[in-house]
Amino acid sequence: MATLGLVEYADASPEVRAVYDDIMATRQTDWINNFWKALAHDPATLRRTWESIKQIMAPGALDAVTKEMIYLAVSASNQCPYCIASHTAGARKAGMTDAMFAEAMAVVGMANETNRLSSGYQVEIDDRFKA
Amino acid sequence: MATLGLVEYADASPEVRAVYDDIMATRQTDWINNFWKALAHDPATLRRTWESIKQIMAPGALDAVTKEMIYLAVSASNQCPYCIASHTAGARKAGMTDAMFAEAMAVVGMANETNRLSSGYQVEIDDRFKA
Amino acid sequence: MATLGLVEYADASPEVRAVYDDIMATRQTDWINNFWKALAHDPATLRRTWESIKQIMAPGALDAVTKEMIYLAVSASNQCPYCIASHTAGARKAGMTDAMFAEAMAVVGMANETNRLSSGYQVEIDDRFKA
Amino acid sequence: MATLGLVEYADASPEVRAVYDDIMATRQTDWINNFWKALAHDPATLRRTWESIKQIMAPGALDAVTKEMIYLAVSASNQCPYCIASHTAGARKAGMTDAMFAEAMAVVGMANETNRLSSGYQVEIDDRFKA
Amino acid sequence: MATLGLVEYADASPEVRAVYDDIMATRQTDWINNFWKALAHDPATLRRTWESIKQIMAPGALDAVTKEMIYLAVSASNQCPYCIASHTAGARKAGMTDAMFAEAMAVVGMANETNRLSSGYQVEIDDRFKA
Amino acid sequence: MATLGLVEYADASPEVRAVYDDIMATRQTDWINNFWKALAHDPATLRRTWESIKQIMAPGALDAVTKEMIYLAVSASNQCPYCIASHTAGARKAGMTDAMFAEAMAVVGMANETNRLSSGYQVEIDDRFKA
Numbered sequence: 106m107a108t109l110g111l112v113e114y115a116d117a118s119p120e121v122r123a124v125y126d127d128i129m130a131t132r133q134t135d136w137i138n139n140f141w142k143a144l145a146h147d148p149a150t151l152r153r154t155w156e157s158i159k160q161i162m163a164p165g166a167l168d169a170v171t172k173e174m175i176y177l178a179v180s181a182s183n184q185c186p187y188c189i190a191s192h193t194a195g196a197r198k199a200g201m202t203d204a205m206f207a208e209a210m211a212v213v214g215m216a217n218e219t220n221r222l223s224s225g226y227q228v229e230i231d232d233r234f235k236a
Numbered sequence: 237m238a239t240l241g242l243v244e245y246a247d248a249s250p251e252v253r254a255v256y257d258d259i260m261a262t263r264q265t266d267w268i269n270n271f272w273k274a275l276a277h278d279p280a281t282l283r284r285t286w287e288s289i290k291q292i293m294a295p296g297a298l299d300a301v302t303k304e305m306i307y308l309a310v311s312a313s314n315q316c317p318y319c320i321a322s323h324t325a326g327a328r329k330a331g332m333t334d335a336m337f338a339e340a341m342a343v344v345g346m347a348n349e350t351n352r353l354s355s356g357y358q359v360e361i362d363d364r365f366k367a
Numbered sequence: 368m369a370t371l372g373l374v375e376y377a378d379a380s381p382e383v384r385a386v387y388d389d390i391m392a393t394r395q396t397d398w399i400n401n402f403w404k405a406l407a408h409d410p411a412t413l414r415r416t417w418e419s420i421k422q423i424m425a426p427g428a429l430d431a432v433t434k435e436m437i438y439l440a441v442s443a444s445n446q447c448p449y450c451i452a453s454h455t456a457g458a459r460k461a462g463m464t465d466a467m468f469a470e471a472m473a474v475v476g477m478a479n480e481t482n483r484l485s486s487g488y489q490v491e492i493d494d495r496f497k498a
Numbered sequence: 499m500a501t502l503g504l505v506e507y508a509d510a511s512p513e514v515r516a517v518y519d520d521i522m523a524t525r526q527t528d529w530i531n532n533f534w535k536a537l538a539h540d541p542a543t544l545r546r547t548w549e550s551i552k553q554i555m556a557p558g559a560l561d562a563v564t565k566e567m568i569y570l571a572v573s574a575s576n577q578c579p580y581c582i583a584s585h586t587a588g589a590r591k592a593g594m595t596d597a598m599f600a601e602a603m604a605v606v607g608m609a610n611e612t613n614r615l616s617s618g619y620q621v622e623i624d625d626r627f628k629a
Numbered sequence: 630m631a632t633l634g635l636v637e638y639a640d641a642s643p644e645v646r647a648v649y650d651d652i653m654a655t656r657q658t659d660w661i662n663n664f665w666k667a668l669a670h671d672p673a674t675l676r677r678t679w680e681s682i683k684q685i686m687a688p689g690a691l692d693a694v695t696k697e698m699i700y701l702a703v704s705a706s707n708q709c710p711y712c713i714a715s716h717t718a719g720a721r722k723a724g725m726t727d728a729m730f731a732e733a734m735a736v737v738g739m740a741n742e743t744n745r746l747s748s749g750y751q752v753e754i755d756d757r758f759k760a
Numbered sequence: 761m762a763t764l765g766l767v768e769y770a771d772a773s774p775e776v777r778a779v780y781d782d783i784m785a786t787r788q789t790d791w792i793n794n795f796w797k798a799l800a801h802d803p804a805t806l807r808r809t810w811e812s813i814k815q816i817m818a819p820g821a822l823d824a825v826t827k828e829m830i831y832l833a834v835s836a837s838n839q840c841p842y843c844i845a846s847h848t849a850g851a852r853k854a855g856m857t858d859a860m861f862a863e864a865m866a867v868v869g870m871a872n873e874t875n876r877l878s879s880g881y882q883v884e885i886d887d888r889f890k891a
Contacts, residue, residue, distance in 0.1 A: 619734065
């Protein structure tokens with residue numbers, strides 16, 4: 106169970122409801138997932154975290170599905186069960202197909218392998234990469 | 237210094253040279269970076285690692301620059317200095333602009349933050365995400 | 368299920384019971400949590416780990432609640448479910464309020480974000496920090 | 499060298515200078531460390547990151563030195579060289595003594611050890627910790 | 630539930646069945662564990678991953694049980710529940726006793742502790758270790 | 761530079777010298793590496809850490825070179841530069857050949873890859889592994 110419990114919409118303060126409303130409007134959904142309900146015990150962190158995600162995940166130089174897949178890739182690399190579940194859903198909603206998922210996971214696996222090989226072999230950075 | 241040293245092309249066995257040649261041909265470059273020279277002391281690992289990367293990084297459901305950015309995102313998340321340097325170069329070569337880099341790093345940072353918030357608050361996975 | 372199973376007090380050797388007794392006396396509790404029962408199959412590790420924790424977590428230059436919160440912060444950062452659960456309980460017993468918990472988690476999240484930004488951007492350490 | 503280089507005050511846009519000025523005023527220092535200069539190529543990330551840190555690190559339920567030590571503890575656990583260097587300096591400025599540093603590091607080390615022992619032994623969370 | 634579901638033998642394509650058959654023949658077992666069934670939605674990754682593991686885990690300069698224990702040690706250090714469960718089974722099948730398991734976990738715990746102490750104290754690498 | 765500096769033998773207190781002497785006697789060397797000199801500012805941590813390592817790394821159900829290789833494997837997986845350098849030296853002294861090193865690194869790389877594949881695909885633990 107979440108450490109501080111979950112704050113349901115019906116029990117939320119106006120400050121928390123305002124964030125919940127913005128999440129649902131921005132994401133065009135009619136529900137709030139547990140992550141936000143758990144953070145809602147600390148309204149300042151709830152608002153700050155949501156405002157940051159809203160700003161970062163908006164399409165810009167990268168489109169929405171690429172951003173969601175990078176989010177998922179990092180979450181898979183960090184082995185965070187909640188984040189993998191929620192961002193798999195988020196990436197799919199943004200357009201990720203099964204084939205895109207499988208290729209992203211293959212890259213995540215390979216990166217984790219070669220990260221350790223380069224560290225374990227104590228490989229020095231090439232001068233060309235420092236330019 | 238790399239644990240087993242670096243194998244230069246001039247000193248490489250035919251088996252190692254064949255991999256080096258394929259790396260240069262595939263990447264359309266005329267040099268080999270230190271990662272491969274360090275692995276070359278173990279030709280089986282050199283070949284396997286290269287064949288895997290070659291297969292995984294080829295454009296498919298995801299294009300080359302997206303794959304390189306996921307690779308870079310994981311390397312930044314893992315804080316692997318060699319891999320960050322080499323895959324920043326690789327992603328740029330594949331078309332990553334400064335703006336794309338900055339947006340990818342913002343996602344990496346945010347994912348690392350919320351991964352810990354969801355774990356630290358012991359947030360349970362929503363039933364909707366399990367479907 | 369724990370790999371080697373759990374050793375209950377009633378089934379424990381005198382050597383293990385002595386550690387269990389010291390844990391309960393030091394913590395002023397009447398039960399032993401699963402972590403110790405799992406380690407008890409290796410009495411040397413059980414004793415060494417307990418003696419280390421007892422020494423490290425005793426109030427010194429830092430008080431007990433600060434130490435427990437650092438322990439919890441690291442466990443949340445490492446995303447260790449057992450350790451988050453047990454050290455949330457431990458920190459609360461030592462005096463951590465919900466507000467203190469929320470602020471600590473905000474710091475943990477932020478540190479994980481900026482750790483990756485500084486690594487991903489390949490930021491060099493300032494000379495002033497090396498003095 | 500930082501991937502996108504460092505933005506010095508003299509070369510900064512008014513938007514970036516405004517953040518630099520606020521950092522120096524808040525921290526009561528007359529210089530900007532490299533982390534911010536590296537982020538300044540992405541003014542939106544610079545501003546967001548600084549505003550978040552300013553909010554999170556302000557004294558509240560936890561005082562400034564406790565927050566800085568938790569930040570340092572997470573950075574040491576994540577093995578981020580830049581962050582360890584900068585937050586060691588930050589924690590000292592906030593009042594951390596050598597003895598406090600040593601005790602915090604002992605807790606960080608121990609937490610990392612027992613995090614893996616509990617995972618490696620597959621210890622189940624006690625019912626009492628789930629309440 | 631696995632993101633893409635599990636591919637049972639009866640439902641598998643000839644390409645996937647060929648890998649399943651080789652896994653069972655190589656490991657002298659009559660069943661396939663979930664990891665492979667989950668990867669089977671991406672036959673290229675299934676085949677590549679299996680071929681790599683088959684090559685890497687074959688006895689060579691290190692015997693099978695040592696390799697399985699290193700695999701388990703890394704998985705415990707990374708806190709991957711699936712991998713800890715599966716490689717505990719694999720290491721036992723290769724000859725790991727309870728005493729060997731306990732000693733390996735003690736090393737894993739200690740390495741994680743001193744990794745952070747050396748990073749947190751910013752210890753410089755001795756010249757003798759660079760030779 | 762190490763945060764608290766390094767304590768040389770000539771400047772050490774009798775308590776610290778006693779640990780240094782035991783390290784040199786146990787390892788049959790005539791020098792102390794920087795890790796211990798950095799910890800020596802906190803004699804309690806110096807002694808506890810050394811006593812733990814001495815106990816854990818002594819041959820038991822696992823021989824010395826296997827223990828050193830597991831230590832190195834975890835350090836490579838965690839990407840700790842100091843620990844990789846020092847335990848590469850330690851493992852070699854205990855008998856690790858170049859071929860053994862290369863095979864261990866291949867296992868470390870593969871484990872890091874499959875750890876993320878199993879997490880990213882959300883693979884459930886097989887019932888057979890829970891017995």
